[in-house]
Amino acid sequence: MGTTSAKAAVVDGGAIIEVAEAPLELTHPHPGWAEQDPAHWWAAVVSATRALRSVGDVDAVVATGQMQDLVPVRGAPGDGDGAVRPAILYSDQRAVAEHSALAALLGTAWGDAALAQPDSTNVAAKWKWLVDHEPANAAATDVVLLGAAAYVVWRATGAATCDPTVAATTGLADVVANSWWGPVVAATGIPLPSIVGATEVAGYVSPAVAAELGVRAGLPVVHACGDAVATSIGVLGDEIDAPYAYLGTSGWVGVFRPRAEPRPGVIVLPGPSPDRWLSVMPIATAGGAADWARETLLGDVDIATFDRLAAGAFAAGEGVGFLSQLDGTRFPSPDPFACGVLIGARRSTGRAVVAAAVYEGVAQVLAAIADVVVPQSGSADRAGLAVCGGGARSDAWCQVIADVTGRTVRRVSDDHASLRGAASCALVALGGAPVGAATTLAVFGPRRDRHRAHAAMGRVLAGLAGSLAPQFAELARIRAAEGQHTLP
Known part of the structure; x- marks a missing residue:
């Protein structure tokens, strides 16, 4: 429903x-x-x-x-x-x-x-x-x-x-x-x-x-289970410590854990059994950032053109980054005033670098969230990351996520994931086994030669988000004073 x-x-x-x-x-x-x-x-x-x-x-x-x-x-x-x-x-x-x-x-x-x-x-x-x-x-x-x-x-x-x-x-x-x-x-x-x-x-x-x-x-x-957990079951099956990221207009990173582990910013929801708890962190803007960039910055190019441009550039390697906060942010702490920022652009910066910066900026958010949500010990340490949703259909974006996170990325089928998850609950209720994880459609390994630049850009963007928070709030006050926005 x-x-x-x-x-x-x-x-x-x-x-x-x-x-x-x-x-x-x-x-x-x-x-x-x-x-x-x-x-x-x-x-x-x-x-x-x-x-x-x-x-x-x-x-x-x-x-x-x-x-x-x-x-x-x-x-x-x-x-x-x-x-x-x-x-x-x-x-x-x-x-x-x-x-x-x-x-x-x-x-x-x-x-x-x-x-x-x-x-x-x-x-x-x-x-x-x-x-x-x-x-x-x-x-x-x-x-x-x-x-x-x-x-x-x-x-x-x-x-x-x-x-x-x-x-x-x-x-x-x-x-x-x-x-x-x-x-x-x-x-x-x-x-x-x-x-x-x-x-x-x-x-x-x-x-x-x-x-x-x-x-x-x-x-x-x-x-x-309610739809958030049912969808996660449909993607992950019964697996513990196997994280996945959803890339729609907004998105999230989630993982099943054997117990409830409340932490700041992490939503913890009961799963299908007492030893399955979903830890999830939402992303306010994921695919929505790419849509905004291609429509507003790149002259309303189509999705295929934007994707092709992004695939041909390495923005972090050129010192160009994108702080993906167009709809505010929930990480590392909620800030409804937060804004998107393109940093490092010069006269020589072309459309391809801008497109790549947006893909890389969203991937930086995924990387930071995955490091919080996903356990950092045991067999899951630096484990692979399943990805699904509309944004995951892009080979270029999946590759960037692998490069930025340092994790092997698996594109998985999320067709009717919530229905599969619901069916899994019924199967167990009838005495059967739960459904397995979603089918892997493609695998993308991280390109290690790009890791240093991405790691450095991650530090730049994290520092930028913190230092600009007062300015974001002031910009919101300006918009409110001019009747363009209502303060939350």
Whole structure:
């Protein structure tokens, strides 16, 4: 269950047999608000599932999807769609005041329980907003579901459940204890579902839903990990200490560890079993930096031309670097004011060097994050790095990532990774083995003769980011004063 579509697939082992999807509508009733209608979620699920030719042969149903939603429901499935009001989505920013009040009340213990201090998008604050602004809807709510996948499981089985991954994102859980955190529940009065393991059976398909979906009644239903962890399972399989990087418009570096290891800036999420924890650090701008450079700096050249230019140059070797912070940065510490910087450009600097500098600048962020997220001892020390996402389709960029990180880079297939990850949870719930790692499509070894220049450029960029932070904040104040920007 994504934000823009519901995808349904038939999966045999780790192999995707067929896929169908149906669109979803996202609404913004007011600035900063984001909502979806749960009835539309279910209609999309039915539409996509009915389009699968072999759906009648499946042995289980499993759901994953967007995390950290507020979905208030009442009654039981069959009594209408059950939704008290439209779902308030993970990205909704309406509960800033309620969050501030909760943060003042709960103090640092809240962050200790959640493994990170919750921000204003947390579900606890959204529930407080509902209580304060829509008291009739809050009073009508029997249970709050915490994501679109939870709503699908509830409609299919009548069971109100939450997987441990999603629970960890809500600001409502004692994450390590895998339970709801008493102080925040007491402070908000929120009616919560049961936390059910992602590889356990949450319930069984009702006869009415079986007829709607075209599956057999009584099939086991599994509430898999939320989408971030499901995608990671689809890429990494069951492997520990095998890192991967995702290069979309934004991106991240993630690795499964055998235990929770909270560190500054690292998001820690429960995985499919008690001995699998995903450590992940996000990158605000990855492929988005290349898109900006080719459209703005290089005269709107096409992707293939930009890629060819970047492949033909070695920017660090010419003393040219790019600080990839076009959308602010989250590393080494959050700075919403941070900006992109092209440094070292001279009159002789050509388009190819600029393109290469952007690829290398994003790779520098990946390298720095990988050194934090990936364990630096044992067999994984300086281990290879799997890469996926749209940016990973570029041979030139994969090669640059290998050069900058000093790691062997493997381009892997991420086709429907979240669906494979969800299927893996269902396989284990049925007594089978989890899916394996995604298929390796190409391998890129680091060019050692470029390492010294890249390492030196990494030090330059790190120093630049720190020294320019006050100037970035001043630039933000200038934009705000001129009406071009609102300060966070």
